[in-house]
Amino acid sequence: MDSVPLWVPVLALVLLILLSAFFAMAETALMASNKYRLRHLAERGNRGAITTLKLLERTDRFLSLVLIANILLNAMAAALVTVVAIELFGNEEGVITAAAAIVAFLLIVFAEVAPKVIGATYPEPISIATSLPLQTLMRMARPLIWFVNLFVFGLLRLFRIRTGADARQTRLSPEELRSIVLEGGNFIPQKHRSILLNLFDLDTVTVDDIMIPRTQIEALDLSDPLETILEELTTCYHNKLPVCEGEINRIVGILHVRKAVGLLREAEDLTKDHLRELLVAPYFIPQDTGALDQLQQFQEQRERLGIIVDEYGEVQGLVTLDDIIEEMIGNFTTSVPGTARGDSVGWNAKGECLLEGSTPLRDINKKLGLDLPLDGPRTVNGLLLEHLQEIPEAPIALRIGNCVIEVVQVQNQAIRIVKLLRPVASRRLLSF
Structure with missing residues (x-):
C-alpha cells in the first residue's frame, strides 16, 4: 500500500459506491414500475420496456443478482476503507471502529437511501434505462445465480412457501380498477372518468333502478275512442308507444309512431284495426334484471324497448336502450316532459x-x-x-x-x- 497513491483507493471506493447505488436504484425502480404502463410502451415497440417486462417475469433471478452484487460491493467498500484507515492511522480499535462508521454512513446515504428514493420517484424511465445492462449481467452471472437460488428455493420449500408464476399472478378486482380510475384524475378527462366509473357501477344496477315507472308510462289504450287515440298520436313525444287494451297490464303490442302518422296521411277511413296491423310483439323483461345483462339482451334480440314485469306478470315499468346508455354516459337525448330523471337536482343558495x-x-x-x-x-x-x-x-x-x-x-x-x-x-x- 506504500507504493499506491491515496487517490487510487479513494477512486476505487467512489466506484464501488456508485455501482452499489446503481443496483439499489435499479432494484427499487423495477419493483415500483407500473406494469400496465410498461406493457403499453412494449406494445408500441419500446425495447427497454420489453426487456424490463422480461426481467419482472423472473424476479427471483433479478433480485438474486442485485442482492449478490450489493453485498459484494458493500463488503469490498468496507474492507477497502478499513485497510486504508489502518495504513494511515495504525491498527487500533478506535481507528477500525471509526472506519466502519464512516463506510456505513457513506453506504447508507449514497448507496441506499438516495438512489432508492430516485428509483421510486422515476420508476419507469430508470427501469427502462437500466434493463439492458441488468439483462447482460444476469446472463453473465447465471451459474452463480443458479447456485444461490438452489439453496434459496430449498429453504422456501422447507417452509412451504409457494413461488413461481402462479404465486406472482395478480388480478385486479373491479374495486381496484375503480380506484385506479379515481387516482388517474390528472391523466383522464373528467367526462371520460365519469363514463368509466358508471361502467363499473352498471354491474350493480338493475332495470328497476332506471325504468320509467308504470304510472309515468305513456301508452295508447285501444278501448278509448278513436279521436282520443289520434290526438295522443299527434301530440306524442316518443318514437314508440306501448299499446294496451283496457289497462296497462294488458299490453298487446308496440306501435311505431312514425308508421302510424304515415298511415294517418294515407288512409282516409282510419280504424283501430289499421293500428293493430302496425303493432309488433311486446318485449317483456323480468324484474330485477341487471342493466348490463339487459344491454346485451337488447343487442342480441335487436330490441330497443322492453316492458318490465314482476313475478305475477304485472307491468312495473318500461326501459329503453337509451335509458341504459344514458346511465353510462349521462343524458344526451332531447328532454321529454315528465321523463327527465334527475336533471334539475341541485342545491340552491339556501342549501x-x-x-x-x-x-x-x-x-x-x-x-x-x-x-x-x-x-x-x-x-x-x-x-x-x-x-x-x-x-x-x-x-x-x-x-x-x-x-x-x-x-x-x-x-x-x-x-x-x-x-x-x-x-x-x-x-x-x-x-x-
Whole structure:
C-alpha cells in the first residue's frame, strides 16, 4: 500500500459506491414500475420496456443478482476503507471502529437511501434505462445465480412457501380498477372518468333502478275512442308507444309512431284495426334484471324497448336502450316532459333542493353527494313511506342518515313534493 497513491483507493471506493447505488436504484425502480404502463410502451415497440417486462417475469433471478452484487460491493467498500484507515492511522480499535462508521454512513446515504428514493420517484424511465445492462449481467452471472437460488428455493420449500408464476399472478378486482380510475384524475378527462366509473357501477344496477315507472308510462289504450287515440298520436313525444287494451297490464303490442302518422296521411277511413296491423310483439323483461345483462339482451334480440314485469306478470315499468346508455354516459337525448330523471337536482343558495317524490334515490345520491340507502325503496316517496309506515299529512320532516327531508305535498296516496336540506353537522333531529 506504500507504493499506491491515496487517490487510487479513494477512486476505487467512489466506484464501488456508485455501482452499489446503481443496483439499489435499479432494484427499487423495477419493483415500483407500473406494469400496465410498461406493457403499453412494449406494445408500441419500446425495447427497454420489453426487456424490463422480461426481467419482472423472473424476479427471483433479478433480485438474486442485485442482492449478490450489493453485498459484494458493500463488503469490498468496507474492507477497502478499513485497510486504508489502518495504513494511515495504525491498527487500533478506535481507528477500525471509526472506519466502519464512516463506510456505513457513506453506504447508507449514497448507496441506499438516495438512489432508492430516485428509483421510486422515476420508476419507469430508470427501469427502462437500466434493463439492458441488468439483462447482460444476469446472463453473465447465471451459474452463480443458479447456485444461490438452489439453496434459496430449498429453504422456501422447507417452509412451504409457494413461488413461481402462479404465486406472482395478480388480478385486479373491479374495486381496484375503480380506484385506479379515481387516482388517474390528472391523466383522464373528467367526462371520460365519469363514463368509466358508471361502467363499473352498471354491474350493480338493475332495470328497476332506471325504468320509467308504470304510472309515468305513456301508452295508447285501444278501448278509448278513436279521436282520443289520434290526438295522443299527434301530440306524442316518443318514437314508440306501448299499446294496451283496457289497462296497462294488458299490453298487446308496440306501435311505431312514425308508421302510424304515415298511415294517418294515407288512409282516409282510419280504424283501430289499421293500428293493430302496425303493432309488433311486446318485449317483456323480468324484474330485477341487471342493466348490463339487459344491454346485451337488447343487442342480441335487436330490441330497443322492453316492458318490465314482476313475478305475477304485472307491468312495473318500461326501459329503453337509451335509458341504459344514458346511465353510462349521462343524458344526451332531447328532454321529454315528465321523463327527465334527475336533471334539475341541485342545491340552491339556501342549501335546499325541491324534488318530486318519484325522483330515484340513485339520482339524488349522484347529484347531491348524499348517501341515502339503496337496498330498499328506489324513490324518495318509497323511502319516506317505509320509515313513516303511513301516508303522512304534510308538512312533516325527518332525517334519514345525515339528510333532512321535509314532506311538502301529499296527493293521491303518495308524496308528490319533498324538500331536502343540505346536511349540516349542527342539526339535531330524530334520525332513522
